[in-house]
Amino acid sequence: EIVMTQSPATLSVSPGERATLSCRASQSVSRNLAWYQQKPGQAPRLLIYGASTRATGVPVRFSGSGSGTEFTLTISSLQSEDLAVYYCQQYNNWPLFGPGTKVYIK
Amino acid sequence: EVQLVESGGGLVQPGGSLRLSCAASGFSFSTYWMYWVRQVPGQGLMWISRMNSDGDSTAYADSVKGRFTISRDNAKNTLYLQMNSLKVDDSAVYYCARGLRFFDCWGQGTQVTVSS
Numbered sequence: 001e002i003v004m005t006q007s008p009a010t011l012s013v014s015p016g017e018r019a020t021l022s023c024r025a026s027q028s029v030s031r032n033l034a035w036y037q038q039k040p041g042q043a044p045r046l047l048i049y050g051a052s053t054r055a056t057g058v059p060v061r062f063s064g065s066g067s068g069t070e071f072t073l074t075i076s077s078l079q080s081e082d083l084a085v086y087y088c089q090q091y092n093n094w095p096l097f098g099p100g101t102k103v104y105i106k
Numbered sequence: 107e108v109q110l111v112e113s114g115g116g117l118v119q120p121g122g123s124l125r126l127s128c129a130a131s132g133f134s135f136s137t138y139w140m141y142w143v144r145q146v147p148g149q150g151l152m153w154i155s156r157m158n159s160d161g162d163s164t165a166y167a168d169s170v171k172g173r174f175t176i177s178r179d180n181a182k183n184t185l186y187l188q189m190n191s192l193k194v195d196d197s198a199v200y201y202c203a204r205g206l207r208f209f210d211c212w213g214q215g216t217q218v219t220v221s222s
Contacts, residue, residue, distance in 0.1 A: 036151075036209075043215055044209070044212055046209060046211075049208045089151075094153065094165075095153045095208070095209075096153075097150050097151040100150055
């Protein structure tokens with residue numbers, strides 16, 4: 001059974017700074033990894049799929065990388081509207097979400 | 107505009123039943139696999155059921171197997187989740203989501219509270 005972990009649990013970043021979020025799978029999921037953004041009181045929104053492909057309409061400041069068991073979501077220049085919880089999800093097997101990283105604006 | 111709108115949530119006693127609906131618009135509903143995903147407030151996301159585009163293949167998470175039934179009416183562009191024998195632990199926001207393996211469209215969610 002695959003286990004997804006995310007680090008850090010919380011991240012505080014100043015506007016304009018880079019935010020780096022990590023996601024780890026307990027076994028290889030190839031590049032079958034998606035990232036979602038969930039703002040307070042809203043449904044999740046797909047940001048990245050295939051580990052690095054931005055979904056339609058996602059700003060270019062969001063980028064994904066990695067393969068196998070280690071993945072990264074990078075927000076190159078954090079904006080105030082990026083306050084959210086970010087979840088990774090593997091889909092190599094049944095969909096399984098990580099516990100999330102909460103991003104605060106410093 | 108691609109849209110999913112859930113309804114049917116509410117307060118129910120343990121052992122009770124609810125039927126959730128998810129109305130789709132703005133896309134060809136009958137060509138998409140659909141999921142129900144739930145989220146306990148302040149906690150993470152968990153898929154609980156999925157159905158293929160034709161409606162002849164389903165799957166359930168172990169936690170709801172035998173109690174929940176997913177269905178769809180492609181003529182009405184609507185996905186359903188019949189929830190029976192509800193437990194306190196089923197309390198959550200329930201989302202319908204579009205996709206085969208990852209989810210590119212989500213509804214706004216409907217709250218289900220199971221409490222005596």
